Amino acid sequence: MTSRDSGTRTRKAPAERRHEIIRAAAQVGLAEGLECITLRRVAEELDVQPGLVGHYFPAADTLVAEAFTSATMAELDGLLPERPDGPGHETPLNTLRRFFTLLASTEFDNVSRLWLNARHLSRYRPVLRDHVIEQELLWCRRIEQLITEGTRIQVFHCANPWATAVRILVAIDGTSAYINTSADARTAPIADLPRTTAETELGLPPDSLATP
Template sequence: MTSRGPSKRVRKAPAERRTEIVTAAARVGLTEGLECVTLRRVADELGVQPGLVGHYFPSADRLVAEAFTSATMAELDSLLPDEPADPGHDTPLRTLRRFFTLTSSADFDNVSRLWLNARHLSRYRPVLRDHVVDQELLWCRRIEQLITAGTRTRTFRCDDPWAAAVRILVAIDGASAYINTSADHRAAPIAHMARTIAETELGLPPGALEPS
């Protein structure tokens, strides 16, 4: 019978290792909260020593901020891609309808909690605050771009796409603010609030953004 020696550790390229650490931290942030994103917790997630994580992120605050950005950026790209996968099919109306369907589903709850968590912590963590502001602006810009495209084709009627995007995002965030406390009670009264506000902002008839 032959014996096996110790497994050989694979040395990863620095960029690959850093991405792996941020992705693991984002996973922890989404499922457990940003307070749980520590060097030791992320090391446990990856099965490595905390010192390895600390080599790439001497400051836990930087890791928390990048974890937040990684998670919210991935969600944004799935909800509102910068470039539509199928320009002929992914019209502004269809894309926005899909956006509201996904953001009002339970699948979006963890991201809603992450935003709520990050806004609270950003009061005390300047690095995280900068990342939160950057992501807020980016999400608004993606919605603005979609509204502008729909206005050009006269699908939407909107004189100020940026202002409309801000109001729509505020409505989504406002509904999400209750995610940790009264989700069951809030469901019926405000389930369609953001969608209704968007229809008004874009000159659409009631129900135009409901799932087809």
């Protein structure tokens, strides 16, 4: 059986339990949608009573927002690892190449769905909205940082790294906006629009960011 015996309890340190709840909520949000992050659903995931989740998050909105941040933060670190101050082991070109490769894989589909989900839900949930805005800026800054580094060592050619980062993200978000409603006639022509956009924006030869 998957559920623990009723009546038995596992008592944990508040900080640990809280983190555990956020992680479970992020899992649910990523796999099923942020609307499915309910006290009961998360409690079930952790094999715990709903009241406990409510105890740690008196306002459910907060849990949804923190779950979103947790999920996107982890995803960003997998996609674009934060670069050490000194010269890293990866060239900006390779990092960006890896980035677009991962972006195009089906592994990223649930992340696209999550962003779409969060951007819509932000209409109704102020707390979530703040977290989404923060993550949008974070992703943008991470890309800007990479562009700035690549421009410094003359691999990229770019006058305004921030504006370029924003435009690349528009291509990414615009393309992934159709994740739930794709018609082949429309998705085929834009399969690698984000990558080609980046190549143009950064003054790179065509396909130089394509998967080897």
